[in-house]
Amino acid sequence: MNGKLNSVRVFAALAAIALAAVACGSTSAPASSSKGNITIAGFAFSEGSVLAELYGQALQHDGYNVTFKLNLGSREVVAPAIQSKAIDLYIGYAATDLEYYNKSAGEANGDVTATTAKLNSHLQSLGLVALTPSAAVDQNAFAVTKATAEKYNLTKLSDLAPVAGQLVLGAGPECPTRPYCKPGLESVYGLHFKSFKALDTDGSLTRAAFKNGSIDVGLVFSSDGDLNSLGLVVLQDDKHLEAADNVVPILRQAVASDEVKNVLNAVSGKLTTADLVQMNSQVQLNHQDPDAVTKVWLQQHVWSS
Amino acid sequence: MGAIETVLKWFSDPSHWRGADGIPTRLLEHVQLSAESVAIGAVIALPIGIALGHYGKLGNLAINVSNVGRALPSFGILVIAFQVFGLGDLPIIVALTALAIPPMVTNSYVGLREVDPDIKDAARGMGYRELAQLLRVEIPLAVPLLMAGIRTSAVQVVATATLAALIAGGGLGRYIIDGLAQFDYTKLFAGALLVALLALATEVSLAGVERLLTPRGIRLMHVRASRRAAQFKTA
Numbered sequence: 001m002n003g004k005l006n007s008v009r010v011f012a013a014l015a016a017i018a019l020a021a022v023a024c025g026s027t028s029a030p031a032s033s034s035k036g037n038i039t040i041a042g043f044a045f046s047e048g049s050v051l052a053e054l055y056g057q058a059l060q061h062d063g064y065n066v067t068f069k070l071n072l073g074s075r076e077v078v079a080p081a082i083q084s085k086a087i088d089l090y091i092g093y094a095a096t097d098l099e100y101y102n103k104s105a106g107e108a109n110g111d112v113t114a115t116t117a118k119l120n121s122h123l124q125s126l127g128l129v130a131l132t133p134s135a136a137v138d139q140n141a142f143a144v145t146k147a148t149a150e151k152y153n154l155t156k157l158s159d160l161a162p163v164a165g166q167l168v169l170g171a172g173p174e175c176p177t178r179p180y181c182k183p184g185l186e187s188v189y190g191l192h193f194k195s196f197k198a199l200d201t202d203g204s205l206t207r208a209a210f211k212n213g214s215i216d217v218g219l220v221f222s223s224d225g226d227l228n229s230l231g232l233v234v235l236q237d238d239k240h241l242e243a244a245d246n247v248v249p250i251l252r253q254a255v256a257s258d259e260v261k262n263v264l265n266a267v268s269g270k271l272t273t274a275d276l277v278q279m280n281s282q283v284q285l286n287h288q289d290p291d292a293v294t295k296v297w298l299q300q301h302v303w304s305s
Numbered sequence: 306m307g308a309i310e311t312v313l314k315w316f317s318d319p320s321h322w323r324g325a326d327g328i329p330t331r332l333l334e335h336v337q338l339s340a341e342s343v344a345i346g347a348v349i350a351l352p353i354g355i356a357l358g359h360y361g362k363l364g365n366l367a368i369n370v371s372n373v374g375r376a377l378p379s380f381g382i383l384v385i386a387f388q389v390f391g392l393g394d395l396p397i398i399v400a401l402t403a404l405a406i407p408p409m410v411t412n413s414y415v416g417l418r419e420v421d422p423d424i425k426d427a428a429r430g431m432g433y434r435e436l437a438q439l440l441r442v443e444i445p446l447a448v449p450l451l452m453a454g455i456r457t458s459a460v461q462v463v464a465t466a467t468l469a470a471l472i473a474g475g476g477l478g479r480y481i482i483d484g485l486a487q488f489d490y491t492k493l494f495a496g497a498l499l500v501a502l503l504a505l506a507t508e509v510s511l512a513g514v515e516r517l518l519t520p521r522g523i524r525l526m527h528v529r530a531s532r533r534a535a536q537f538k539t540a
Contacts, residue, residue, distance in 0.1 A: 101361035195325055198483055199473045208392040209473065 003171070023129035034065040038255055040085040041078050042070040046290075047138060047223060049089035050279050053294040055249055055267050058302060062263045070290075075100050083126055089251040089264075094133050095243035096120055097250060100253060101126075104184040110240025112137075116248060129256050131249045134268035136276045140180055141222040143232040147174030148216050156236035157189050160217065172201035181219065184241045222273055225280030247271065270301045312498070315491045326479065328499070334475035335503065338465045340358050344396050346405030346458060351451065354410040358417025358447070359439055367414055371407035379465050387472045397469040404465055405458040410456025416447030445520045452515035459511055463504045467496075477503065 038059055042052030049070045060066045069087060072078050079100060081087045094115045095108035099302050101122040108115050109303060112133050119130050144154055152163045160167070175181035185191040199205040208228060209215040220227065222234050249264045275297060282293045315321060322328050357367045360483070379400050386396030420443045428442040467478030480496025483489070516524075 173483040176483075177487045177489070197473060198470075198479065198486075205392065208387075214391050214392060263510045 001068040035063045035259070035260055036140055036255075037065045037067065038089060038260070039067040039069060039087045041072040041090040042068070043075065043078060043090070044071040044073050046225070046284050047276070047280055049290040050276070050283055050294060051247060053290045054271070054279075054297065055089070055091055057291065057294055057298055058263050058267045059260065061142060061303060062259070062300070064260070068197045082128060082250070085252065088255045089249060092130070092250045093138060093245040093246055094130070094248045095245045097130070097138070097248070098122065099243075108243040110237065110242060110244055112244035112246045115244045116246075119248075123250065127253050128250060129253050131248035131251070131256075131261060131264055132268060133244075133248040134271045136223070136268075136271040136273045137220055137245055138223040138247065138273075138276065139237075139242045140187075141220055141234045141237065141242065143210075143220045143227065144215050144217055145210060146231045146233055149233045149235075152239075154233075154235055156238040157185070157191070158238050158242070160191050160235070161189060164191040164193050166216065167193055167216035168195050168197055169217045170197040170199045170206055170209050171219035173198040173200075177218065180242055188239050188241045223276040223280055225277060225282075227277055228281060229285060235304045247276070267298075275301075311491045311496055315495050321495075330337065331475060331477050331479055332499070332503070335466055335477045335500075338397055338469060338474070338476055338534060339466045339507075342401030342462050342466075343405050343455065343459045345398065346402045346462075346486065347409060347455060349402070349412050350406040350409035350454075350458075354413030354454070355417055355439075355444065355447075355451075357410075358414040359443060361418060364414055364418065368411055371410040374403065374407040377403065380471070381470055386441070392473060394469075394474065396472060397466070397474050400468070401462045401463055401466060405462050408457040408461070409451075409454040412450045413447065415449030416454075417443055419450070420446045436455065446523065448519050449515065449523065452511065452518060456503075456508060456515065459507050460504050463507050464500060467500055487538040516520070 017244055030069065038056075040052050040059070041046040052068060052070055056066045069081075072081065072087070075097070077093070078087070078090050079097075082090060094112055098108045098115055098119040100225070101106070101119065106119050116130055116133050120204075123130055130137075137257040142157060148154065148167075152159070154160060169182065169185070171181055175198070182193075182196060182218065197214070197215050199209055199218070202224065206215075206218045206220065207226075207294075210218055210230065217235075218232075220232065220234065227234065247268065249268065251260070279290075279293050279297060282288045283290050320327075324330070353367065376519060382403050383400040386399040390396045390399070408423055424442065424446065425438065428438045433442065466476050467481055469476045470478035470482040477496050477499045478498070480492050484493030484496060486492070
């Protein structure tokens with residue numbers, strides 16, 4: 001309509017974007033008290049930002065000058081970045097990271113200590129190190145509704161054995177052929193379900209199926225932010241069918257001083273899967289900022305003690 | 306050669322012919338979903354097309370509206386219907402019914418429009434009331450086009466009902482979606498083959514129904530003159 005007005009608008013929009021970019025670029029502690037610079041990366045999904053903020057702010061609070069690279073990308077981007085020293089630290093998952101560094105050799109299993117030891121054997125020559133994994137875990141898990149859990153008195157997967165024949169299992173269409181899914185449930189837990197319903201992997205079909213009762217047991221991820229609001233209970237994997245995807249900081253040996261390790265281990269030691277579900281839910285469902293959500297958790301669990 | 310053998314082996318495996326994921330069950334689910342959708346579509350579309358064709362009014366509107374309907378992607382309708390109705394057969398039937406309606410509206414409208422005005426005049430002259438004229442003269446004469454509309458709809462619906470598997474429904478599409486997810490390309494190909502065969506079977510059997518329903522007079526009109534003469538001789 002009006003050329004001049006449009007160009008003014010475009011300029012204003014560009015200026016706003018530029019300001020926003022500057023504002024979001026990096027958060028850093030006062031340089032004067034700095035104990036050194038650490039760059040932390042987050043995977044490009046919501047939980048990646050939560051974990052990066054959690055460990056990064058802990059380092060910041062201890063006096064390090066922390067640069068955040070949130071939403072950097074997938075592991076295929078983040079892992080080369082740490083090897084080229086573009087970043088110093090990222091928060092990985094024990095089993096998935098092991099299978100990345102060993103080029104899918106299938107060494108990961110349900111034992112988190114063994115899996116992390118194997119991971120470290122591959123990281124050693126790359127100048128990297130994985131610290132002690134947290135109890136918090138984001139892995140394949142099987143959930144039931146609270147009503148089902150109470151009805152059959154279920155808390156762990158082996159509790160399903162006597163009742164599986166009356167229940168319907170729902171998961172992605174690949175489940176009948178994957179060892180971590182239907183075949184694993186049959187061979188490790190002896191669970192033979194009444195039937196299997198092909199849905200999706202932890203997506204909207206699975207949620208809809210729980211809601212209208214067409215499945216009783218469904219595949220989810222153990223740290224999904226909406227588990228509580230959907231009234232789902234994750235059954236404990238008591239025979240370790242699933243590969244141990246515990247949260248684990250992975251950093252360059254050059255920055256892995258005792259103090260850095262202590263700060264990171266303090267976070268790992270306190271973090272639980274339930275905490276992670278809670279924080280993911282605040283970020284994903286209530287649209288709160290990861291830095292604010294994680295700061296509250298750090299104040300309550302780490303900095304107060 | 307190898308690929309054809311593996312597909313044949315898949316079909317000859319008895320475990321693929323029984324149970325909830327067996328071919329008979331999936332075929333029945335597929336036919337049931339398709340038949341329900343075409344039937345509901347016919348109940349909606351045919352009265353509209355027939356009425357508009359009979360009165361000869363709003364014809365352009367009907368054809369344009371149903372052409373717009375044809376442009377709506379079934380997958381889009383399916384996803385929206387899933388959001389509204391949740392998991393189950395209902396969103397699938399809604400999407401397939403929307404697909405089934407347009408060809409039936411257009412064909413029944415054209416079929417009724419193309420009835421020779423002289424024949425309508427003759428019917429009126431013989432004392433037919435309007436409803437009797439519609440039911441006993443116009444609709445029988447429009448049967449070939451009415452059936453062509455139903456046939457087009459049915460074949461499209463059978464081919465598209467594979468989408469049901471995308472929202473956790475049954476039917477032959479299950480083999481295609483599951484085969485893709487399980488890297489089992491034999492299953493995927495077998496599923497596609499079954500859908501193609503079912504669509505062909507639908508086409509052929511509805512053509513048969515059309516022949517049965519077409520009045521003898523119209524059938525005779527299509528028979529070549531020489532054969533017609535021969536038939537008269539024997540009669």
